[in-house]
Amino acid sequence: MSKKHLYSSTDKMSDIICDNYSLLQVMSRFGLPLGFGDHSVEEVCKNSHVDCPTFLAVANFINKGHSRSSLPQTEISVESLMVYLKNAHHYFLDFQLPTIRRKLLEAIDCSMDNEVTFLILKFFDSYVKEVRNHMSYEDMYVFTYVEKLLKGKKSEDYDINMFVRHHDHINEKLTELKNSIIKYYPVSKKGYMMNAVLFDIFNCEKDLVSHNAVEDHLFVPAVLQLEEEVMKNLDHQNTSNKVEETNDKEETKSAQDDLSQREKEIICCVVKGMSNKEIAENLFISVHTVITHRRNIARKLQIHSPTLLTVYAIVNKLVDISEVKVGI
Ligand SMILES: [Fe+2]
Numbered sequence: 456m457s458k459k460h461l462y463s464s465t466d467k468m469s470d471i472i473c474d475n476y477s478l479l480q481v482m483s484r485f486g487l488p489l490g491f492g493d494h495s496v497e498e499v500c501k502n503s504h505v506d507c508p509t510f511l512a513v514a515n516f517i518n519k520g521h522s523r524s525s526l527p528q529t530e531i532s533v534e535s536l537m538v539y540l541k542n543a544h545h546y547f548l549d550f551q552l553p554t555i556r557r558k559l560l561e562a563i564d565c566s567m568d569n570e571v572t573f574l575i576l577k578f579f580d581s582y583v584k585e586v587r588n589h590m591s592y593e594d595m596y597v598f599t600y601v602e603k604l605l606k607g608k609k610s611e612d613y614d615i616n617m618f619v620r621h622h623d624h625i626n627e628k629l630t631e632l633k634n635s636i637i638k639y640y641p642v643s644k645k646g647y648m649m650n651a652v653l654f655d656i657f658n659c660e661k662d663l664v665s666h667n668a669v670e671d672h673l674f675v676p677a678v679l680q681l682e683e684e685v686m687k688n689l690d691h692q693n694t695s696n697k698v699e700e701t702n703d704k705e706e707t708k709s710a711q712d713d714l715s716q717r718e719k720e721i722i723c724c725v726v727k728g729m730s731n732k733e734i735a736e737n738l739f740i741s742v743h744t745v746i747t748h749r750r751n752i753a754r755k756l757q758i759h760s761p762t763l764l765t766v767y768a769i770v771n772k773l774v775d776i777s778e779v780k781v782g783i
């Protein structure tokens with residue numbers, strides 16, 4: 456395998472890790488444990504309920520030096536990718552950066568009365584604060600927004616382009632710190648320790664660049680697509696609701712229009728409390744004809760109860776409320 460090779464679901468997980476050991480970080484952030492024996496990438500993902508195409512998209516993106524153009528079009532699971540990003544935040548804030556600080560403290564030769572060492576520590580602490588703010592914003596706003604999107608809801612006052620507009624590159628300050636140490640750190644007995652810290656800072660810097668690139672080039676496009684789908688669904692729902700409303704209105708209208716003049720007269724008689732015999736006499740028709748009309752009215756209006764027929768007659772102004780016989 457090489458950087459030109461694209462990892463696939465049938466590759467052995469152990470082979471791709473040996474090919475590029477930085478994928479160990481990718482594995483742990485997706486929640487994939489070690490001890491996978493000779494299992495393929497697909498099997499390992501399946502055993503831990505991780506979306507395999509999303510894992511491969513990130514692994515290949517990192518292996519290809521953050522180039523997306525050479526990657527096949529993959530359906531990325533926004534949910535899976537968000538787990539990866541959240542775990543990465545947790546790793547940086549609760550493990551990687553505190554570890555670097557501890558090593559930095561050890562490496563700084565406090566016996567030397569040198570302000571440079573304290574300035575380095577101060578600079579590092581202010582950097583960690585920035586990273587914490589950056590990641591807290593993503594946890595609190597971006598991921599919360601995307602979680603709602605996944606439930607089919609679209610926020611009115613936030614979209615992923617707002618995140619894109621102010622997504623800054625948090626690794627820059629770390630590069631500055633690293634360069635300052637390399638250039639200006641005073642000669643010390645514990646030089647090997649400072650070099651070990653520098654090694655960690657180099658790795659952390661690379662990892663942060665990678666993290667931001669995954670957010671910009673994999674996460675954002677996948678969320679944009681999700682936004683589009685949610686908007687389409689909501690539009691479709693709105694249109695269906697409007698069509699249903701219009702249909703309801705038209706059905707009521709056509710049912711009423713469909714009533715013959717004689718049927719309307721019979722409704723008036725019914726709601727005035729007249730019996731079939733009285734209606735027949737009043738309209739000079741047979742009782743049998745009255746019954747047939749009433750059956751047709753019930754079918755056309757889908758109303759079978761005299762009470763609801765009364766409501767219908769009042770709402771549609773077939774009778775005045777004062778004419779209605781109370782108790783129907
Ligand atoms: Fe992030």
Ligand SMILES: [Fe+2]
Nearest residue numbers: 593622667670
């Ligand atoms: Fe970020």
